[in-house]
Amino acid sequence: MSGPGATAVPAQARLCSAAGCRACGSEAIRSHLETSLAERGLAGRLRLRRVGCLGPCGAGPLLALDPGGARQGSVIFGGVTRADADSLVEALAAVRLDSWEPQAAQRFDQLHPFFRLQRRIVLENCGRIDPESIDEAIAAGAYVQLKRAVASSSPEAVIERIRRSGLRGRGGAGYPTGLKWQSVAGRPGPEKVVVCNADEGDPGAFMDRTVLEGDPHRVLEGMAIAAYAVGARLGFIYIRAEYELAIAHLRRAIEQASGRDLLGDVAIELRVGAGAYVCGEETALLHSIEGGRGTPRPRPPYPAEHGLWGRPTLINNVETFANVVPILREGADWFAAIGTPTSAGTKVFSLTGHVRLAGVLEVPMGTPLATVVEQMGGGAPGGVPIKAVQTGGPSGGCVPAKHLDTPVDYESLKELGTIMGSGGMVVLDATTDMVDLAAFFMGFCREESCGKCVPCRAGTVQLHDLLRKHLERRATAADLEQLESLCHMVADTSLCGLGQSAPRPVLSALRHFRGDFLALLQPKASAVP
Amino acid sequence: MTVITLTIDGRSVATASGATLLEAARAGGSAIPTLCHLEGLSPVAACRLCLVEIDGDSRLQPACVTAAAEGMVVRTTSPRLAELRRTVIELLFTEGNHVCAICVANGHCELQDLAVAVGMDHSRLPYRFPSRSVDLSHPLFGLDHNRCILCTRCVRVCAEVEGAHVWDVGWRGEHCRIISGLDQPWGAVDACTDCGKCVQVCPTGALFHKGDGTEEKEGHPEQLQVLVRARQQGGAP
CATH class of the missing domain: 3.40.30.10 (Glutaredoxin)
Known part of the structure; x- marks a missing residue:
């Protein structure tokens, strides 16, 4: 040749x-x-x-x-x-x-298989374009859908397409995105706000960072389309300070896009967090943007009704916004046909832990966990059998190896006592002590509790100490019983999602790996007080 | 004024629309325990003692911030709620250093009263005995962090009623602490007007008059309500 x-x-x-x-x-x-x-x-x-x-x-x-x-x-x-x-x-x-x-x-x-089994929609440009070059983004189609939507669709028509696509919030809760847009659009008042939640904080989760680092214009365009649809002229991206590169790429992207007048009449600003995990919770995030202490408040009122400075506010996660452009480009039906009937589209996961190929991948919803972990990730190194896969970080739980045929969608994971979460997927091999893992996540929540409500502030401390008592083999059957009942108490009474879901890793470990806890218990007679 | 009707603890209660479940329940004769809530201050729903069961809602809701709605069926007491409330009180007792026998507020303490009300004769959770400080830098008042339950009544009364905003919450989680100024000694904070409202609304012995001995501190939250009502009416109470 x-x-x-x-x-x-x-x-x-x-x-x-x-x-x-x-x-x-x-x-x-x-x-x-x-x-x-x-x-x-x-x-x-x-x-x-x-x-x-x-x-x-x-x-x-x-x-x-x-x-x-x-x-x-x-x-x-x-x-x-x-x-x-x-x-x-x-x-x-x-x-x-x-x-x-x-x-x-x-x-x-x-x-x-790591590449062959992917379906890259959110990540379609990631790894293909120079994230610092707006020309490359434009060559890949950036800002065409925004221009088209503003020129030839009504805001209602845009919302209707998002609603029909079946897109659900990728931050973890899975709330239908179209409905959220509709409720913000339906609020009276001209001064609405769009907020992008980029405060990705779950240990082992780096999907949003990948999107922001690799294709920032995709997120900006999605936000600008959302702003057009709900009638907002102000947008904020709330991003954690640790994401230095993503912040740099976003700043550049915002400058480039507004310099070329591509964002229409939407002004998008960056707000950098100060390190609190709970600021990923939407009401705490809003307090933080407002300049206050990052603590959640009870909902209702939801941000759609009473958000940033009291204005109707739309808050979506990075990956949710990154799905908007392909939906408008290819059509709602195209998107709805991908994935499962209740969970449309794809999901970006960050695969970590005991796995040969760790990294970021995007698969259609409904892909069995085994496909992701064993085929794409190549299983655990050294041929050690897999014990479980942890999803949803400190708010989630684990899927034991025997359920690895479970399709990844919102409902199936919920049935197993875990959540989709934002996309962190941690593979645990047979050497993993589930009590240790549960204690790690509880220690994380203890550290990250804002301290506002009593069950989360004091309950996570007691739970963490109880778990450590197990690890130190000082616990009795009575301690295990107390651990379980306190888990339910904290979940039932805490003010925000952090406290409400903090016990989930423990409850999930108890559900699937109770033996790990029982093996650590002291016989009654020799128990240390 | 629109009147709505709802069912609380099996009784039909009529209340003005816009009222909270707490207001409706108390008007209807149901005693819901509260600690962070105080009439006249903004609600924060932080203590979680006023959680109630609402038919058709899978989650418990704080009565202090939940709006009463037409046809709502609410239970303010149940074995489940009693157990949760007792645990909340236990968590409060174990995270601080509450020694009633030597406390200025003994006998007049809302935390103590609630412990009795929820039947907490002992704590099933271990006491943590945290190391906390006492601020005696103010000429008239003292702050004993050992007895503080972080209800933030002092923060709110100072910011919302006195307008001085001396108090804030500093740090996070279990390390949270009420701070004056920018975490200065209370006596060094020029913004303090020495009004004593924070001492009046404190539910425990955390904030006290310097002369108070054991059992001698009585809070006067009702004085706040008189003041707030007088301001709302724009005249003398």
Whole structure:
């Protein structure tokens, strides 16, 4: 075959520049590659691009190689080293890029189940475009749907399409998005607000970060469409301070989009959180934007009625907004046909824990957990059997291995005593002590309780101490009984979702792995007080 | 004024629309325990003692902020509610250092009264004996954090009625503490008008007059109500 220099489309290397790959040195490899290519005069033969998340974060740094010319089939390499970068340059110089095999790196082609079984809608541009370039976003279709909606659809028609698509809130609760939009649109008053909840805080969850880092314009466009539909002119993105890269990309995206007047008459502002997990709860989030202490308040009134500074406020999660553009582009029926009848569309998950391939993936709703964990993630390393999969973080529970055929949708997970949650999926192998895990999550909630209501402030402390008593083998059957009843008390009486769901990891572990607790109990006679 | 009718503890109760369940229930003769709530201050629904059961609602709702609605069927007492309320009181006792025998508010303490009312003769949960401080920097009053239950009545009365906003809640979760100024000693906060309203509304012995000995502090939350009513009517009470 002819050399890449002779073809119309040069080969390109897409380097992941998301936080995960940066943490394992992708930027140093990129600049080394850039320098080497320039030194060898090869810059014109390999287009080096910086893109968002490529998927299997656990195998980073990641590099996707597109062969160029008329040839198809990208290959993704993981664990790329400086030496690999050197050998890539050598291969390019010798015009044998096709047969380049790095020494250290792992090789994934597109037929690998991790990629083959995905259905990328939210993440369609992620890993393909440079998240800092609005031109690349526009070339990928950004802001077309917003323009079209404003020019040729009424706000009611937009809401109707979202309603018919069956899209449900991706933040965890699964509230029908169309209904939420409708209730905000139906409130009187001209001064409404749209808020994007990007305060992703569950341990093991980084889906929203991936979307914001990799395709920020997608979220901005979704928000602007929502603002048009509900009649808002002000938008806020509330993002946790730890997401430095996502914040930088968003700031740039907002500047670029408003600089080109692409957001219409919607002004979108960024608000950076101060580190409280509970600020992901919508009323606490609103208090925080208002400049107050991040504490929740009782609902009703819901933000749709009484939100930011008392105005009707629409709050949706990052991934929810990121679904808006494809729904408008492809149609509500197209979206409704994906997934299950009650859970339409896809779900982005961050797969972590005891799993060979950890990273971010997007699958149709209803995909069995086993497909995600065993086929796509490759199961637990070392062939250790899987004990359970934890979903929903500190508000969720676990699905034991025997139920891994469970389809991921809102209802099926709820039946098993857990929740879909925002998309964190932590794989636990047979070595996991479920009491230890329950204690970890309770310790998290204890730390993150805002302290406003008594059951959460004092109850999570007592629950955490009770769990530690179990771990230290000082607990008796009476302690186990108290643990269980206090769990129900905290769940039933707490003010907000944090306290109400804090006991769920414990109750879920008790439901599926009671033996783990019983094995730690002291016989009655030798119990230590 | 529109009147609505609802059923509370089996009794039919008529109340003005816009009333809370707490107002309706108390008017109808049902005693719902409360701690953070105080007439005249904004509600915060934080103590969770006033949770009630409502037919058709799977969750318990705080009576202090839930609007009474036509046809609602509400239960303010049940074995389940009694158990939950007792546990709330136990949690409050175990997270602080409440030693009634040596407390200025002994005999006049809302927390103590509630413990008796809910039948808490002992705590089934272990006492945590936290290490907490006492602020005696103010010339007239003292604040003993050991006895504070974080009801935030002092925060609200100072901000909403006195308009001085001396108090706030600092820190998070179990480390929450009532703070004056920007966590300065109370006596160093210039905004304090020495009005003593916070001491009057404090349900326990946490805020007290410096001269008070054991059992000598009596709160006077009713004075707040007189004041608030007088302001609303725009004249003398």
